[in-house]
Amino acid sequence: MTVSTPGRSALRRAGALAAAAALAAVTLGVAPGAHAAEAAGAALPLGDTDLTEVRTSSTLATGVTLTRIVRGTEPAPADQINTTTRGPWVVNVLTIDPRQAKGHLKATYGPNLSQVEKTTELVRASGALAGVNASFFTFTASQQYPGDPVGLGLFGGKLLSEPTTDAAEVNFLVDANTNRATAGKLTWSGSVRNRQTGATLPLEFVNHPPVVPAECAAVSDQTQCGVPGDVTRFTPEFAAATPSGAGVEVVLDRLGCVVRTSTSRGTALAAGQTSLQATGRDATALLAVVSGGCVDNRSTLVDAEGRRFPVRPGLFGVNGRYRLTANGQVVVPEGAPGDSFFARNPRTVAGTTRDGKIVLATIDGRQTTSVGTTLAETAAVAQALGLRDAVNLDGGGSTAMAVDGALVNHPSGTERAVGDALVFVPGRYRDDH
Incomplete structure (x- = not known):
């Protein structure tokens, strides 16, 4: 059965409780093998069916909610992180309803495109309520330009990095004027x-x-x-x-x-x-x-159907690797045996629901307290969260979600500086260029 009880969620903001979000929190406990109520979403298809799943939801602002999902109760043995069917898994889900939210989603890259900043810093610097890491980037610390996107980088209607010819690249695009998001493959x-x-x-x-x-x-x-x-x-x-x-x-x-x-x-x-x-x-x-x-x-940018993709003010786009779902169906490839990219890792996901909500999610991994997901498991999670179209963004050590400039997930190491982030900023979008 599904048990619903009043609760409080503590979000840390500079070490203090975010009281406004806490007052709106509701905790949902999902009994072993049961399905959650429609408002909570389907139980995650991870591990054994008898696992306990607990969800804690907070309203961060009108039309913006944060849900924390913990599936499994016992820490994993360190040598079984990649194989266990008992979890645990920790998933943080940021949901933005464009019909209610009084703000806009955009991508941001910090002082310049070629350098890196932590997701928490990008959220703070942009005055955002919340955000997640986004694109794959050069990363190597010895590189002079570690933040250089490896693929599409579209910011405020300006193409600052072209999509690659890699068939695995997929792009997540959002119009900050309307908060309408789409996923697809662009060529340039x-x-x-x-x-x-x-x-x-x-x-x-x-x-x-x-x-x-x-x-x-x-x-x-x-x-x-x-x-x-x-x-x-x-x-x-x-x-x-x-x-x-x-x-x-x-x-x-x-x-x-x-x-x-x-x-x-x-x-x-x-x-x-x-x-x-x-x-x-x-x-x-x-x-x-x-x-x-x-x-x-x-x-010139062209979409997967060969149609010219118009670039206009307020349009943002980041790059990911592999589409997870398309029209509600899982579409990830199996991957070659031994390919660590397809194995269990921390993951960051961006997608949209059938009714137009935008979802940004992180899955902690490489830890006994959250083992992470394979690419196939990630796609199954995206489908269970109701994502009609979803993209696998940069993950691993880059996976991070911040609210009010403070981490709400647990990276697999210290928080990594990244190339860019998707952030939700209160107020209407204004062109900064």
Whole structure:
């Protein structure tokens, strides 16, 4: 049977109780093998059917609720985290109802795109009520630009990182003006074209350091290299300065006209300026295209049906790996045996319900107090939470959920700095650009 009793939920805010949320809390205990009432959602399809599942829900603001689900009661033996059917599992679920919520969901990346910040810091800095980590990013601490998104990065209608060609990449998009969210696969193409001559050069990347061909790594003048390289467009949002190194760089003003040209890479961009960098023999091609005129930047996003995807003010998009559900059905692949990505890990999920609610969820993992989920188990959880369409965001050590700038989940280690986050901010969306 389902037992419903009045309760209180304690959310920590700077070490104190969040009283407003606590007053609205309701605790729901799900008896072994039973199904929860409709308001609580179906019991999670994790582990043995006789496990006890307890849910504690809090109203954070009008139209915004936080539900904590604990399935299983006994800590897992440390050597059985990846195999146990007894759990436990700890899932935190943030639900936003656009019809009631007085705020907006958006993505944010901190001071610049190339660096990393903790999810708690991103929530605080954006004045958000709550948020979760989002995109996959470069991550490696030794990298000069660890926050560089590995895939789509769309912020306030500006494409700051292009989607990859990786078939596993899937994108979660939200219009901050309407709080309407969608999931799908976007592809991108870009080029620059000389307005006078019509000469055109394809772009490989947006805000991603170009690679110098290995055959020409020792060639300081890349115009002398006969091997194809990369062509990248940079914006001021990327970093304090563009990546330095061998190659050429052309700085353009807001009209696309040449401000300066250099036979090496690395410069600071003023507001409104962009730059084009090229390596290998593309360095010569870039200089030829920009010679004697101004250029137009062409950037096109296309959805899975081949239709042009319009980019407009207030549109945000982040990248994930693998769609979990589509039209309510589980769609994750099985994965290769031994592939740790498909094994039990901490997970972060974003999705939408049939009635338009937006759900952000975290599943703690790699701990005896919460073992985490395989990708297939994650998809089953998303389906049980009522997600018609759901995306697997960056997880593992990146998984984090914050309310009022304080963690409400338990990362598998210390909280990791991440590339960006999805955050719910009180009030109507205003374009900051």
